[in-house]
Amino acid sequence: MSILVYIEHAEGAIKKTSLEAVSFAHALSQQTGGGDVVAVGLGTIAEDQLAKAGEAGASKVLYVKDSKLDAGVIQAHADAVAQIYEKVGAKTLVLATSSLGSAVAARLAIRLQAGLVSNVVELPDLSSGYQVKRSIYTGKAFALTTVDTEHKILAIKKNAIDLKTDGASASVEVVSLEIDQANFATTIISTDQATGEVLLPEADIVVSGGRGLKGPENWGMIEDLAKVLGAATGCSKPVSDIGWRPHHEHVGQTGVKVAPTLYIAVGISGAIQHLAGVNSSKYIVVINKDPEAPFFKAADYGIVGDAFEVLPKLTEAIKAVI
Amino acid sequence: MKILVCITHVPDTTSKIQFTDNNTKFDKSGVQFIIGPYDDYALARAVELKEQLGASLTVLNVGEADTEPTLRKALAIGADDAIRVNAFPKDSLFVASEIAAIAKENNYDLILMGRESIDFNGGMVHGMVGQLLGMPSVSPVMKLDIEGETVKMAREIEGGKEYLEAKLPLIAGCQEPIAEWKIPNMRGIMSARTKPLNVVEPSQNQSATSVVAFKLPPAKGSVKLVDKDNVEELVKLLKNDAKVL
Ligand SMILES: Cc1cc2nc3c(=O)[nH]c(=O)nc-3n(C[C@H](O)[C@H](O)[C@H](O)COP(=O)(O)OP(=O)(O)OC[C@H]3O[C@@H](n4cnc5c(N)ncnc54)[C@H](O)[C@@H]3O)c2cc1C
Numbered sequence: 366m367s368i369l370v371y372i373e374h375a376e377g378a379i380k381k382t383s384l385e386a387v388s389f390a391h392a393l394s395q396q397t398g399g400g401d402v403v404a405v406g407l408g409t410i411a412e413d414q415l416a417k418a419g420e421a422g423a424s425k426v427l428y429v430k431d432s433k434l435d436a437g438v439i440q441a442h443a444d445a446v447a448q449i450y451e452k453v454g455a456k457t458l459v460l461a462t463s464s465l466g467s468a469v470a471a472r473l474a475i476r477l478q479a480g481l482v483s484n485v486v487e488l489p490d491l492s493s494g495y496q497v498k499r500s501i502y503t504g505k506a507f508a509l510t511t512v513d514t515e516h517k518i519l520a521i522k523k524n525a526i527d528l529k530t531d532g533a534s535a536s537v538e539v540v541s542l543e544i545d546q547a548n549f550a551t552t553i554i555s556t557d558q559a560t561g562e563v564l565l566p567e568a569d570i571v572v573s574g575g576r577g578l579k580g581p582e583n584w585g586m587i588e589d590l591a592k593v594l595g596a597a598t599g600c601s602k603p604v605s606d607i608g609w610r611p612h613h614e615h616v617g618q619t620g621v622k623v624a625p626t627l628y629i630a631v632g633i634s635g636a637i638q639h640l641a642g643v644n645s646s647k648y649i650v651v652i653n654k655d656p657e658a659p660f661f662k663a664a665d666y667g668i669v670g671d672a673f674e675v676l677p678k679l680t681e682a683i684k685a686v687i
Numbered sequence: 688m689k690i691l692v693c694i695t696h697v698p699d700t701t702s703k704i705q706f707t708d709n710n711t712k713f714d715k716s717g718v719q720f721i722i723g724p725y726d727d728y729a730l731a732r733a734v735e736l737k738e739q740l741g742a743s744l745t746v747l748n749v750g751e752a753d754t755e756p757t758l759r760k761a762l763a764i765g766a767d768d769a770i771r772v773n774a775f776p777k778d779s780l781f782v783a784s785e786i787a788a789i790a791k792e793n794n795y796d797l798i799l800m801g802r803e804s805i806d807f808n809g810g811m812v813h814g815m816v817g818q819l820l821g822m823p824s825v826s827p828v829m830k831l832d833i834e835g836e837t838v839k840m841a842r843e844i845e846g847g848k849e850y851l852e853a854k855l856p857l858i859a860g861c862q863e864p865i866a867e868w869k870i871p872n873m874r875g876i877m878s879a880r881t882k883p884l885n886v887v888e889p890s891q892n893q894s895a896t897s898v899v900a901f902k903l904p905p906a907k908g909s910v911k912l913v914d915k916d917n918v919e920e921l922v923k924l925l926k927n928d929a930k931v932l
């Protein structure tokens with residue numbers, strides 16, 4: 366039985382969350398007695414990038430080389446993946462929970478009559494049916510969910526599974542598909558993307574600032590620390606509401622949900638809505654001048670102190686060891 | 688022009704999440720319910736479009752009777768009428784097929800939803816409804832304007848924005864800053880009491896998954912505090928204990 370994995374890329378580089386989905390599919394195929402793990406990439410992707418899916422656990426990569434698919438037009442991607450799914454004769458589709466991935470998965474759930482579970486955090490338990498653990502209530506709880514259909518779609522939550530890196534480089538086969546023009550009903554006019562930065566949703570380390578930083582002119586301290594760590598920068602909601610930082614940096618219940626190895630929060634009080642976006646982080650460091658700030662209750666390490674004093678010192682101290 | 692906004696009835700964002708009945712049911716005691724925050728953005732934008740274009744605005748929820756105060760609140764904010772599909776929303780397929788059935792009957796030009804619900808966080812229902820109706824669906828949308836038959840949108844992508852256009856009919860999953868949340872005023876609250884809230888029985892009854900049990904994450908250990916004059920200690924902990932540097 367084959368498993369198909371839909372992989373996303375940003376300007377030709379495969380996303381880490383998609384490689385995690387490949388590793389998940391690999392582990393799933395081992396659990397269910399082997400079978401091919403086929404990864405499918407759409408658009409324009411360098412072949413050596415595609416081959417990387419092999420290291421993450423794919424046995425084969427199908428490459429639909431079509432520049433019309435470079436933009437993430439949801440319906441067109443869904444149509445391409447459905448055609449490949451049928452061609453491969455797969456019974457399960459695995460992908461990353463992301464804005465494009467989830468949208469594609471939703472359309473495919475209807476088209477393939479497949480049961481769909483999102484935010485999956487573990488391999489399914491097959492001892493009693495097909496039971497999947499998924500994260501709900503923005504990380505505040507889990508639901509054990511059975512999938513009651515023959516065809517299954519699992520959308521994996523980021524950082525939920527260890528990335529496999531020791532697989533063999535996979536063979537890449539270019540396939541061409543006919544995609545009906547009707548699937549391009551939404552037209553992308555332009556994109557406006559920050560380049561050269563570490564993307565927040567994918568970042569391994571995040572340095573975030575809150576209202577405690579007093580104004581946008583003080584973000585240099587946050588950026589310096591982020592630079593030393595190779596981290597992405599984030600912020601609390603009021604900070605993006607007032608326009609100190611761009612909206613796509615806002616972390617929390619109503620913003621980006623991050624799941625980095627290390628989250629450093631500076632001058633953020635730790636309101637429950639902010640915590641909802643960071644509670645999947647492995648380690649949390651809090652710097653706040655108020656010892657009663659609620660964020661300390663969710664933190665692993667903390668410093669009670671003035672950010673303007675502590676942050677430059679911390680950046681220097683980290684520079685000295687890495 | 689007919690607009691439909693699909694809203695969820697979810698625990699307030701500050702709620703403590705707990706379960707009862709041997710971890711098989713959500714514990715509603717002491718929990719305040721609200722319109723899903725993303726649905727609230729969708730509703731706010733729909734009210735603006737209604738005023739601008741003279742559209743009609745219907746709100747829809749798939750849920751049991753206790754969701755009615757949430758629908759009334761949406762009426763107070765500015766919807767003209769409400770529909771409740773009288774059923775427990777078992778999974779996203781269940782919700783999507785009921786919404787699609789209602790939409791097929793009523794031919795809405797624009798269907799707005801939230802980018803995701805904050806209980807199950809699927810981010811799935813808009814795409815499913817889109818596929819069921821053969822309509823394009825776009826999410827997460829942070830700006831949406833209508834010029835004639837054309838909808839102009841900005842969509843958030845990882846690390847930036849994408850500007851796109853489509854023709855009506857269309858489905859969009861919304862998020863900020865598409866509009867500012869609206870608070871019902873006194874006149875709205877009064878008029879909401881007499882606006883129609885129609886209850887219909889589910890017609891599709893489809894689902895593909897079942898929740899067997901809920902689980903809470905393990906409690907967090909207590910924080911290790913480091914003196915502000917000894918940041919080197921923190922660096923040491925991050926390097927040697929957490930091994931993240
Ligand atoms: C429906 C809803 C959804 C929401 N969603 C989100 C969300 O997704 N994300 C989010 O972040 N918020 C969200 N909020 C808002 C949230 O409730 C808080 O208001 C917000 O997180 C507070 O931001 P803050 O911590 O930056 O600011 P504040 O609460 O003002 O805290 C500033 C902190 O900085 C500290 N400080 C001040 N000066 C210094 C200094 N010199 N050095 C060190 N520390 C200092 C203070 O002690 C304080 O703890 C939401 C609210 C609602 C109602």
Ligand SMILES: Nc1ncnc2c1ncn2[C@@H]1O[C@H](COP(=O)(O)O)[C@@H](O)[C@H]1O
Nearest residue numbers: 693748749800801803804809810811812
């Ligand atoms: N029970 C429901 N009733 C009405 N609309 C819903 C319901 N569940 C989800 N939706 C809509 O679908 C969007 C996405 O939900 P979800 O796919 O659950 O994350 C929500 O923001 C709502 O607009």
